[in-house]
C-alpha cells in the first residue's frame with residue numbers, strides 16, 4: 001500500500017495527537033485533511049486513515065498498534081487517499097492488510113504472525129522496485145491510444161501474461177516505446193510526451209472503471225460437485241458461505257481458491273487465527289494447478305490479516321484485495337476473490353465504530369454496515385474492459401460469514417445473502433455427521449441461470465440431470481420427515497426407492513473430500529458421468545421393485561459398492577468407467593428376482 005511516500009513536503013500538513021483510544025486516534029491542527037486521506041501518526045509514523053472530520057478534530061483509524069503513542073506527538077497528512085500498488089510482481093505475493101509484503105517483513109522481524117506489535121511503522125514497498133521484467137511492446141510509435149489500451153506485456157509467470165495498460169487520464173499518440181528489461185518505475189513508453197511506467201497506484205475505496213457491465217452467464221467452474229451441479233456461481237457473480245463454528249468455511253474457501261477455473265485468485269484471510277493462515281502459506285506454494293500443472297501460487301495473491309494483527313488494517317484488507325482483483329480483471333482475466341471471513345471484518349468495523357462512540361445499530365454494528373458489505377459485493381462483475389480491443393474480464397466474489405452460534409438471522413449473514421447471487425449455507429448437523437462440504441441443499445440457492453452453458457460446454461442433458469437430482473433430494477427430505485414420525489415401515493416401495501437413491505446422491509455425489517488427492521477436484525464432465533450412473537442405479541432399483549424385488553436387495557448388488565468408488569476415478573476415464581458401470585448395474589439388478 002502506498003502510504004503517501006510519493007508526497008512532496010509542500011503537501012504534507014502537520015498536526016498533533018489529541019486523544020488515543022485503541023486503534024482510533026484524534027488529532028488536531030491538520031488544516032487540509034480530507035476524508036480517507038492517509039496520515040502518519042506519532043514519532044514512529046504509524047500509517048492510518050482519516051475516517052471522520054469534525055471541526056478541527058480529525059479522527060484517524062491507525063493500521064498498527066497504537067500503544068505508546070502520546071498526546072502531542074506529530075501527525076502528518078500525506079495528502080493522498082489509501083492506495084495499493086499495482087504492476088508486475090503481484091502474483092505469488094503475500095501481503096498484510098495494507099499491502100506490506102509479509103515475507104520481506106518476516107526477514108526483518110521473524111514470524112509475521114507473531115507479536116501484534118511487529119514491524120511498527122515500517123514501510124516496505126509492496127512491489128519490488130529492483131526486479132527487471134522483459135517488456136514486449138504491443139504498440140508502435142505514432143499509434144493513438146486511450147485509457148485501457150494494452151501498451152505491452154511482460155511474462156509475469158509461466159501461466160500469466162501481465163498486460164501493461166494505458167493509465168486513466170492518459171491518451172494520445174505513442175511518442176516512444178521501448179522493448180527490453182525494465183523495472184516497474186522505469187518509463188516503458190511515452191504517450192503524448194508523458195512517461196508511462198508499469199507501476200500504478202489506485203485508491204482502494206474507489207472501484208476501478210470498466211467500459212460496461214455484462215450479464216453473468218458463464219459459470220466459475222469450481223470442481224466442487226455440489227457447487228457446480230446444484231448451486232453454481234457465475235463468473236463475475238458473488239457467493240456467500242455462512243456457517244457456524246467448524247462447519248468447513250475455511251476448507252471450502254481454500255478448495256475454491258485452489259481449484260476454481262480463475263486466471264487469478266486473491267485470497268483474503270481476514271481475522272482468522274494465525275496458525276490457520278500459516279497452514280495456507282505453507283500449503284499453497286506446494287500445490288499444483290490440476291489443469292496446467294503449474295504451481296498454484298503463480299496465479300494466487302494472499303492477503304493475510306490475522307486476529308492478532310491490528311484491527312483497523314483488517315478493514316483495509318478487503319479493499320486491498322478487491323482492488324488488486326479489479327486490476328487483473330481490467331487486463332481481461334477472470335479473477336476470483338475469497339474473503340475468510342467477512343464476519344471478522346464486520347467485527348473490525350464494530351470495534352472502530354465503538355471507539356468513535358457512534359450510535360450502534362443492530363447487534364452493536366454501525367449503521368453503515370449494510371452499505372459497507374454492499375460496497376464489497378457490488379464490486380463483483382463481468383465487464384467489457386476499458387480500451388479499444390473490447391476484451392472482457394470478471395471478478396467473482398466469495399465471502400465466508402461466521403455467524404455467532406451458527407445463527408443465520410444475524411446482520412452480516414442477512415445483508416450478505418441479500419447481496420450475493422449464490423448462497424451456500426453450511427449446516428452444523430451435516431458437519432457433525434461428517435458430511436462435507438456441509439452445504440445444505442435444502443436452504444442453499446443460486447440466482448444464476450447457467451444451464452445453457454453447461455448444456456453446450458459439458459454435455460446435453462446437464463440441466464435435466466440437475467433438475468432430477470434436486471427433485472429427488474427434495475422428495476427424500478420430505479420422506480425422511482415421515483420416517484422420523486412414523487418409521488420406515490410407513491413407506492411404500494416406490495418411496496423406499498427414493499430413499500435408496502437419495503442416499504447414493506448424498507454419500508457418493510454431494511460428499512467430497514477436500515483432502516483426497518483425486519476427490520478434491522472433480523471436473524464438470526466427471527460430475528455429469530457420476531450423475532448418469534446414479535440415475536441408472538435409480539432406474540435399475542425402480543425396475544427391480546416393479547418385479548417385486550426388495551429395494552434393499554437391489555441396493556446391495558456389488559455394482560452399488562462401486563458407485564461409492566466413482567469419486568476416486570481419474571477425471572480422464574470417467575466416461576468409459578461410467579458406461580461400464582451402468583452396464584454392470586443393469587446386469588446385476590436385472591438378474592435379481
Ligand SMILES: Nc1ncnc2c1ncn2[C@@H]1O[C@H](COP(=O)(O)OP(=O)(O)OP(=O)(O)O)[C@@H](O)[C@H]1O
Pocket residue numbers: 243244245246247248249250251252402436437438512513514515
Ligand atoms: N470438504 C471437506 N472434506 C473433508 N473434511 C472437511 C471438509 N470440509 C471441512 N472438513 C473438516 O471440518 C473441519 C473444520 O473445517 P474448517 O476449519 O474449514 O471450519 P470453519 O467453519 O472454517 O471453522 P471456524 O469456525 O473455526 O473458522 C476441518 O478441519 C476438516 O476436518
